[in-house]
Amino acid sequence: MYANSPMVVSTQLAPHRRLLETVLRHRASLYQRPIAAHSLRAFAALRECLAQWPQRPLVLDSGCGTGLSTLSLAQQYEHASVIGIDQSADRLAPLVAGLRLLAPHALLLHAPLEDIWRLLQSHGFTLQRHLIWYPNPWPKPQHLLRRWHGHPVFPSLLALGGELELRSNWRVYIDEFAQALQVFGLDSVITQINPTQEPVTPFERKYRDSGHPLWQLRAVIPRAVAQSIGEACGSGFFCA
Secondary structure, eight states: OOSOOOOOOOSOOSSOTTHHHHHHHHHTSOOOOOBOHHHHHHHHHHHHHHTTSTTOOEEEEETOTTTHHHHHHHHHOTTSEEEEEESOHHHHGGGHHHHHHHOTTEEEEESOHHHHHHHHHHTTOOOSEEEEESOOOOOSGGGGGGSGGGSTTHHHHHHTOEEEEEEESOHHHHHHHHHHHHHTTOOOEEEEOOTTSOOSSHHHHHHHHTTOOOEEEEEEEOHHHHHHHHHHHOOOOOBO
């Protein structure tokens, strides 16, 4: 059945007790996991495309799934270069050809987000908007480090700057992200998504139709703040 997505269930009912110490540790250290070879190839293709539009601002759809949300963003932001990234080649495959035809200023990449975020940062790219819509919540308490705000790549995510928007059907994830932003001196606004508005992704549609409350966090990362974060965390990687 379609509208049968289960609610997020977790023994963790509030922000993780080790969240702040985790974020502080990652703020003070470099994330040095090697960049995968296939990520470098994907990033090279991205840079080649972006070189055709050097004056366009960047809109990043991180974890774009099938790419339908990227296509919608490309239609909305005709003045920008719109990039959708997902680690699932199977999800991306059906739309790749059509996306380039319908929206020539958009690109879909098959690569891990943590690699592409660091490569974008190290090459000096900044974002106009950054959408992180319905990431895997990893709701078990022992999986804090797999959530983006608990991951060591979080400083690089913030160093990209721009208007950041996170959506989730687990309020704890939203609240934790807001607290992680505060560690870097960044404020955010949290609102509940009106279920009558048009869903931005297929996941959002399914969660809404399954009766889930949906939440949105918005924050603005000024360029000066993003640059300061980037200088503090450095590139912090080497190639495999």
